[in-house]
Amino acid sequence: MSPPERKPPRTRIDRCFEDLKKAKRKALVTFITAGDPDYHTSLSLIKRLPAAGADIIELGMPFSDPMADGPVIQASSQRALKGGQTLRKTLDMVCAFREENFTTPIVLMGYYNPIYVYPVDNFVKDAAAAGVDGLIIVDVPPEADDELCLPALEQGISFIRLATPTTNDRRLPAVLANTSGFVYYVSIAGITGTKAPDVESVRSHVDRIKAKTSLPVAVGFGVKTPEQARAISACADGIVVGSALVTRIAQSLDDQGKATDQTLINVTDLVKNLSEALQDEEPQKKIELKADRPLL
Amino acid sequence: MSSDRVIGEPNSFRTGPDERGHFGLYGGRFVAETLMPLILELEQAYEAAKTDPRFQAELYELMIHYGGRPSPLYFAERLTEHLGGAKIYFKRDELNHTGSHKINNCLGQIQLAMRMKRTRIIAETGAGQHGVAVATVAARFGFPCVVYMGATDIERQKPNVFRMRLLGAEVRPVTSGTGTLKDAMNEALRDWVSSVESTFYIIGTVAGPHPYPTMVRDFQSVIGKEVREQMQEREGRLPDTLVACIGGGSNAMGLFHSFLDDKEIKIYGVEAAGRGIDTGEHCASLNGGKPGVLHGNRTYLLQDRDGQILDGYSISAGLDYPGIGPEHSWLKDTGRVTYVSVTDSEALEAFQLCTRLEGIIPALEPAHALAHVTKLAPTLPENNLLVMNLCGRGDKDVFSVAKHLGLEI
Secondary structure (H helix, E strand, O other), X not given: OOOOOOOOOOOHHHHHHHHHHHOOOOEEEEEEEOOOOOHHHHHHHHHHXXXXXXXXXXXXXXXXXXXXXXXXXXXXXXXXXXXXOOHHHHHHHHHHHHOOOOOOOEEEEEOHHHHHHOOHHHHHHHHHHHOOOEEEEOOOOXXXXXXXXXXXXHOOOEEOOEEOOOOOOOOHHHHHHOOOOOEEEEOOOOOOOXXXXXXXXHHHHHHHHHOOOOOOEEEEOOOOOHHHHHHHHOOOOEEEEOHHHHHHHHHHOOOOOOOOOXXXXXXXXXXXXXXXXXXXXXXXXXXXXXXXXXXX | OHHHOOOOOOOOOOOOOOOOOEEOOEEEEEOOOOXXXXXXXXXXXXXXXXXXXXXXXXXXXXXXXXXOOOOOEEEOHHHHHHHOOOEEEEEXXXXXXXXXXXXXXXXXXXXXXXXXXXXXXXXXXXXXXXXXXHXXXXXXXXXXXXXXXXXXXXXXXXXXXXXXXHOOOEEEEEOOXXXXXXXXXXXXXXXXXXXXXXXXXXXXXXXXXXXXXXXXXXXXXXXXXXXXXXXXXXXXXXXXXXEEEXXXXXXXXXXXXXXXXXXXXXXXXXXXXXXXXXXXXXXXXXXXXXXXXXXXXXXXXXXXXXXXXXXXXXXXXXXXXXXXXXXHHHHHHHOOOEEEEEEHHHHHHHHHHHHHHHXXXXXXXXXXXXXXXXXXXHHOOOOOEEEEEOOEEOHHHHHHHHHHOOOOO
């Protein structure tokens, strides 16, 4: 007898992907680190992201030891921590955002330790109350689902799992088992914001994942330019851009590392360009071409 | 408070971990998905090697003829007289090839790297003892080797940096974070994620994702096994007291593991209290930290209230890791091992005492263990057999000791 299928409640993330599908558009997921370079700049920024074209906001929870991140996001974590950001303040930021915006999904991304010491039971309740829609936690694999994934699901928070080029077919079902919202395909074996992904390789991996799940698949790690965004989005349901946006923040800061009047516009300009690239007709044509290719 | 975390006593202290790599609450496999398939493959390869007589025979051969095992069990006669009390023995692991116990583990892991057909070796190092041992086995077996080392540590451990370079390893300075051992480990993990197909990561201590804590312990447990036999030979019985220093805790696990179920034996792990635990400048994870998750395992960590990892501080670069092997965390909670701490100045004093009385220059790491011995031995009877693991020699430390004593060389 097979166990009853876990049916997660319909969330902002589900509605977001459904609406995009109807509009024949791909999701633009934008990452910034919460509190980089300070709480207020960061909050102003996330408030402006939806109007600039972000469909889903991924908010990094700064951590002292971000092992999966490249130099750009490492530096942003350090800036945020130096600016006094804590996990509680990140949840406060989400609360403040939700006072004005009820529709744009917010996904928190980070590492387990700050959540573990929060501790977990309080964190998932506070996160749900703040209006968090999903979690991406780099260092909690499916083997440890009882740690955080299941408590999060109980509070109606999606647990978005990373699938990687090394996730083989034998492992994929375990990775997908308790995943909800969407699947985040990590396009390279590596850390954030370093190597550029190979489109053909991404396509074959995303196809492999889509054969096993009905969830949307978003692709990230190494997507930097509107051109890459367009090319990669053609083979997925969305793309995640992080290091490129965080670089825009870093470039805008003054000598003391403080925000300037360029900080917000530097980031929203790139988000606009990325969003426009995703709305071009071209990717749709590419998808039609897929019919010529043998299925797996 | 951490001292309240005492849990029930198990039937045996030597059966861990469980199949998912847990020692009670601690251990596990908290790594990014990119590494998970690799970690599982490593576990399988290690399980197969462990029961393969050929692997064991090759390792034994290397340990004897290349590593220089067994290391002597030496009666420290003058120190015993000086302190008055327990009969003090040194397990002389500083006489191993490369000058510390680190070679035991590296010989095991390089054999495994060859079985898994990896072509490149990476490692992290703090004091440089592990880095030197890795560079040594990489040279011996012809692997390209990259060692990640905090920029701060490179400055204070110059002799070891030069040794690694002589051995053909590339030493990559790590400036991210605070440029110490934890950052070196982060950087090694980042390298590994980016080169999973080709690279074997030789972790130097009993920490990291399962199976590392178990594997490193097993390779180091030769220390305790030898002590058992040698003490039987010398005194016709087992020791009464064991003492070892703890950074990540590999030399201590190596000494302790064989004796964990001999419950009449008192076991002490000695952490570095730096300038004193109450100053906040220390790296006593068990005595001054609390449980958390870092570098693939759950264990006691130095961290702030928000779960951000703090830097450890110690005069000894080999002890200033903000975490500790998960098995030690479990041994603390079960009460089987007593974990104490020793300050920089106590370790410096012990360093000089050992040098003058025994003609042995110890590394600053085991000088911490020795400092505890100087407190403990006088409280014990003369028939108490005490074994301290002298896990490294002090050549690498003479410059920093001179600096701390206000001398120039």
